[in-house]
Amino acid sequence: MKALIADDDRVHVRMVSNFLRQKGIEAIPVYDGVQTLMFTRRTSPDLIILDIQMPAGNGFQVLNNLKASSLTAHIPVVVLSGSVDAEDQQRVIQCGADAFVSKSADHEELYKVICRLLGIS
């Protein structure tokens, strides 16, 4: 199982990657929108964990792009964001995200959502 983790906050990426590895999920870190699209095509991850606010293509743009392509539309996307704006949360789901998890939630909550999306019991 491998997951792409996209966020320009390197500390956050390192923290979540470490957590995923402990759960037996390989983590591929990327730090902006363009990298996210490039590495999605290059590595075909089972899941993408995506931040909204990123340089070189924000989360909305990345989502639109991923979901518009038949090569990547099937990959589940969890948006993991520090946004407290309910509109943002609605908008990511409208853009095709499969789930929204707040950054303030603990990692186990994120893992629960990942398990649901990947069919891990």
Place this chain on the structure above:
Amino acid sequence: MKDDRKRCVPAGMDGYVSRPVQPEDRFAPIEQLGLAAGDAAKTLKDGAEDLIDTASLLARVEGDMKLLKELVELFQRDLPKLFSELQDAVTRRDAKALESAAHALKGSVGNFAARPAVEAALRLEQMGRRGDLTEAESAFQALAQEIERLKPALVDLSKEEVRK
């Protein structure tokens, strides 16, 4: 005694206070658990526990102190850029840039469960979002102060725990 603390956390301990009890330590572990410790505790404590929810931070790094040290170093490296972007936005009175820079900084201090700094950054983010920058300068100073308190506390925390 520091070894005791380190051994107890993975074993499921929720808080640790060593004897003789220091007044500022007494309520900190209780507060980390989110239990009401009364107003007395607030006047007693003035240490790192006030700045960082250490219990929650340690849970996030799964008790891995080497990782914590690495994260603190990364934070120190990235902070100047985030901070100057924020300062720029305040100086230029650019609401959109302020919202975005404050949001990034909020995430950055949020990684370390540093609640007072998160709240200070959130105030700026909301000002940017509302487009009302009348209080931005003082809110920025308040955040700068929180970050100045947070930096040494984080370094101490990572040093203290890695030493063992």
